[in-house]
Amino acid sequence: MEPGAIDYRDxxxxxxxxxxxxxxxxxxxxxxxxxxxxxxxxxxxxxxxxGVSSATASRAISGRGPIAAQTRARVLxxxxxxxxxxxxxxxxxxxxxxxxxxxxxPDIADPFYAAAVKGIQHxxxxxxxxxxxxxxxxxxxxxxxxxxxxxxxxxxxxxxCTSGIAGSWLADAVRRSRTPVVFFDNAVAGVGVGSVxxxxxxxxxxxxxxxxxxxxxxxxxxxxxxxxxxSGVERLEGFRIGLLAAGLSPVDAxxxxxxxxxxxxxxxxxxxxxxDEGPTAIVYANARxxxxxxxxxHERGVRVPDGIALASFDDAEGGALLDPPLTALVRRDQQIxxxxxxxxxxxxxxxxxxxxxxxxxxxxxxxxxxxCAGVTA
Amino acid sequence: MEPGAIDYRDxxxxxxxxxxxxxxxxxxxxxxxxxxxxxxxxxxxxxxxxGVSSATASRAISGRGPIAAQTRARVLxxxxxxxxxxxxxxxxxxxxxxxxxxxxxPDIADPFYAAAVKGIQHxxxxxxxxxxxxxxxxxxxxxxxxxxxxxxxxxxxxxxCTSGIAGSWLADAVRRSRTPVVFFDNAVAGVGVGSVxxxxxxxxxxxxxxxxxxxxxxxxxxxxxxxxxxSGVERLEGFRIGLLAAGLSPVDAxxxxxxxxxxxxxxxxxxxxxxDEGPTAIVYANARxxxxxxxxxHERGVRVPDGIALASFDDAEGGALLDPPLTALVRRDQQIxxxxxxxxxxxxxxxxxxxxxxxxxxxxxxxxxxxCAGVTA
DNA sequence: CTGAAAGCGCTAACAG
DNA sequence: CTGTTAGCGCTTTCAG
Numbered sequence: 001m002e003p004g005a006i007d008y009r010d011x012x013x014x015x016x017x018x019x020x021x022x023x024x025x026x027x028x029x030x031x032x033x034x035x036x037x038x039x040x041x042x043x044x045x046x047x048x049x050x051g052v053s054s055a056t057a058s059r060a061i062s063g064r065g066p067i068a069a070q071t072r073a074r075v076l077x078x079x080x081x082x083x084x085x086x087x088x089x090x091x092x093x094x095x096x097x098x099x100x101x102x103x104x105x106p107d108i109a110d111p112f113y114a115a116a117v118k119g120i121q122h123x124x125x126x127x128x129x130x131x132x133x134x135x136x137x138x139x140x141x142x143x144x145x146x147x148x149x150x151x152x153x154x155x156x157x158x159x160x161c162t163s164g165i166a167g168s169w170l171a172d173a174v175r176r177s178r179t180p181v182v183f184f185d186n187a188v189a190g191v192g193v194g195s196v197x198x199x200x201x202x203x204x205x206x207x208x209x210x211x212x213x214x215x216x217x218x219x220x221x222x223x224x225x226x227x228x229x230x231s232g233v234e235r236l237e238g239f240r241i242g243l244l245a246a247g248l249s250p251v252d253a254x255x256x257x258x259x260x261x262x263x264x265x266x267x268x269x270x271x272x273x274x275x276d277e278g279p280t281a282i283v284y285a286n287a288r289x290x291x292x293x294x295x296x297x298h299e300r301g302v303r304v305p306d307g308i309a310l311a312s313f314d315d316a317e318g319g320a321l322l323d324p325p326l327t328a329l330v331r332r333d334q335q336i337x338x339x340x341x342x343x344x345x346x347x348x349x350x351x352x353x354x355x356x357x358x359x360x361x362x363x364x365x366x367x368x369x370x371x372c373a374g375v376t377a
Numbered sequence: 378m379e380p381g382a383i384d385y386r387d388x389x390x391x392x393x394x395x396x397x398x399x400x401x402x403x404x405x406x407x408x409x410x411x412x413x414x415x416x417x418x419x420x421x422x423x424x425x426x427x428g429v430s431s432a433t434a435s436r437a438i439s440g441r442g443p444i445a446a447q448t449r450a451r452v453l454x455x456x457x458x459x460x461x462x463x464x465x466x467x468x469x470x471x472x473x474x475x476x477x478x479x480x481x482x483p484d485i486a487d488p489f490y491a492a493a494v495k496g497i498q499h500x501x502x503x504x505x506x507x508x509x510x511x512x513x514x515x516x517x518x519x520x521x522x523x524x525x526x527x528x529x530x531x532x533x534x535x536x537x538c539t540s541g542i543a544g545s546w547l548a549d550a551v552r553r554s555r556t557p558v559v560f561f562d563n564a565v566a567g568v569g570v571g572s573v574x575x576x577x578x579x580x581x582x583x584x585x586x587x588x589x590x591x592x593x594x595x596x597x598x599x600x601x602x603x604x605x606x607x608s609g610v611e612r613l614e615g616f617r618i619g620l621l622a623a624g625l626s627p628v629d630a631x632x633x634x635x636x637x638x639x640x641x642x643x644x645x646x647x648x649x650x651x652x653d654e655g656p657t658a659i660v661y662a663n664a665r666x667x668x669x670x671x672x673x674x675h676e677r678g679v680r681v682p683d684g685i686a687l688a689s690f691d692d693a694e695g696g697a698l699l700d701p702p703l704t705a706l707v708r709r710d711q712q713i714x715x716x717x718x719x720x721x722x723x724x725x726x727x728x729x730x731x732x733x734x735x736x737x738x739x740x741x742x743x744x745x746x747x748x749c750a751g752v753t754a
Numbered sequence: 755c756t757g758a759a760a761g762c763g764c765t766a767a768c769a770g
Numbered sequence: 771c772t773g774t775t776a777g778c779g780c781t782t783t784c785a786g
Binding site for chain 2: 780782
């Protein structure tokens with residue numbers, strides 16, 4: 001082990017106490033102002049160097065306000081010479097703006113949210129915003145704390161996927177702070193300047209319709225997600241309506257509720273298998289549950305799709321790689337994040353009026369787990 | 378479609394121009410100061426309400442400096458009454474501290490980085506820091522821009538996984554800014570206050586050793602990751618040394634270089650299959666390439682592990698769910714992030730001296746893809 | 755123990 | 771067109 005290296009177990013003991021001093025408690029590190037260039041150089045320095053007032057320097061740099069071309073050039077030269085970088089701290093205080101957008105997600109380890117965050121971040125970065133990310137572990141109390149804390153930090157906007165249909169607290173807090181909020185994946189009725197959601201109901205109907213009409217299944221089961229989230233509610237509704245539209249009626253025993261996790265997908269699949277007269281097809285409300293379900297079926301020696309056919313609402317990197325490849329609804333993964341980012345930017349840039357709600361349509365990818373030959377990629 | 382709802386295609390046209398006005402260009406929204414409570418209440422308001430000076434109010438709230446218990450109580454009452462939340466903007470300017478830690482990752486959609494970010498965020502949140510996340514898409518130019526931009530934003534610290542062994546720019550920038558940096562997964566020699574990396578070499582040796590010694594393979598191939606990253610280099614080295622230690626010599630044709638992506642995993646696997654005398658076992662440098670490789674093998678009708686045995690350096694949610702379950706090295710996924718967070722906190726809290734380098738040991742999970750019976754979970 | 759005053763770095767009115 | 775002045779909200783000497 002090289003010098004300076006330590007065993008990770010030691011670190012767990014020594015450097016990971018449950019609570020270290022936070023930013024507010026820390027003594028301020030003084031800037032060293034070492035070479036007189038780079039961070040540490042102030043606008044006043046630039047002004048002095050250029051022989052103008054700091055107001056003029058500010059105008060030259062920001063491009064706002066009248067300024068003689070020649071003066072501007074002098075200032076810019078000074079900026080370059082001193083390698084001046086305007087400090088956002090002074091500007092933030094003055095402008096009441098942080099250049100930060102808070103992003104709150106239930107679980108960044110879920111590939112769906114990871115992709116969404118990627119989309120949001122790329123979008124916002126292009127407009128000069130930074131993303132303050134908080135992962136809530138799907139816990140409503142953590143979500144509440146996260147939003148509160150981001151509001152205190154004076155983020156310019158918020159992009160939130162709430163877990164749990166948010167109560168009045170969220171609505172109040174958001175309204176009072178006058179901070180624009182965009183919801184994605186799960187919307188909150190009546191709150192926020194916009195939302196981006198999937199066509200949960202339509203998509204699920206597509207899936208059910210395919211299983212029933214194209215493949216003739218009549219005993220179709222459903223493994224759903226949390227009903228405390230709108231996506232869970234809407235997908236279930238889509239399942240029921242899809243069944244009814246196809247002339248079948250939902251059977252209670254075939255409708256199982258999971259919580260989006262692989263563990264719950266496995267559990268509910270086993271429950272379905274234990275039934276006297278089991279289903280001939282199972283629809284999962286998301287990919288992670290479907291993956292786990294497929295695994296259970298393999299273990300039990302049930303052939304897919306011959307024994308039981310499978311389909312999933314939601315795809316993920318790997319759905320196409322499974323054996324058999326999973327029939328699912330597809331979308332460009334970062335799209336939802338990109339749109340959510342666009343929505344919040346629209347408000348930040350133009351302070352536009354009415355809320356804007358976007359639904360992303362879903363497309364069916366017919367692979368082999370439903371019984372198709374697997375034409376679609 | 379409900380009122381206010383629009384089709385997403387319209388939005389792509391109307392609200393997603395390539396560049397919207399950024400924070401610096403926006404006119405400042407004036408606080409409405411509506412009810413006189415909540416955000417908008419200033420320390421001066423509290424002081425007035427409590428009948429003290431703002432200096433005293435500050436002392437009462439921050440807990441720093443001498444203050445009479447009674448006075449403090451009066452101030453705290455005023456705080457509660459007005460629902461005062463200290464503005465971080467004023468404090469930031471004064472303290473030269475933002476409470477922000479920049480986190481830079483190559484690809485948040487990679488489950489490994491997602492888990493790492495989760496660990497980092499949770500750790501930092503516990504100490505009151507926010508995480509400013511940037512995803513670089515594995516592009517060095519984006520990484521450079523990200524770090525520069527975070528430094529300009531005056532983050533208090535940086536946690537970085539660099540893609541590409543960072544050149545002198547990074548070293549310079551980091552040193553000059555005097556901002557503490559912790560590297561994870563990929564380290565950069567001589568730069569930063571710490572690093573958290575996996576035991577790449579040891580782990581890979583474990584894998585090779587198992588294949589050769591336990592299962593008697595003599596034609597072992599390797600599908601590696603980028604050699605512009607230390608993890609890529611170290612894993613390759615581990616493979617070579619492992620082979621040598623087992624008394625075999627590496628065969629050039631069996632050593633293929635991918636770039637961590639599933640696509641490259643598939644491509645190199647096919648190249649291996651095209652060989653006259655192909656390998657009897659393949660070791661992959663990460664899970665995503667292994668998944669794709671397994672898929673290719675399935676498609677080609679090669680039985681795993683009978684035809685070709687498989688093992689992967691790196692696991693991921695789902696490795697155990699594959700068919701056959703994938704033999705791989707395992708770790709607690711968020712651990713690397715947790716440790717990286719601890720390391721940067723240590724520096725932020727104590728401004729401690731020497732750099733600290735941590736290696737996370739890897740453990741072998743014997744599943745079925747290598748030929749084992751699949752005892753380990 | 756408390757108050758007055760200065761200032762972090764920047765921008766915006768308002769004069770000149 | 772440019773300089774002066776006045777803060778944004780907070781912390782911290784320095785006196786009292």
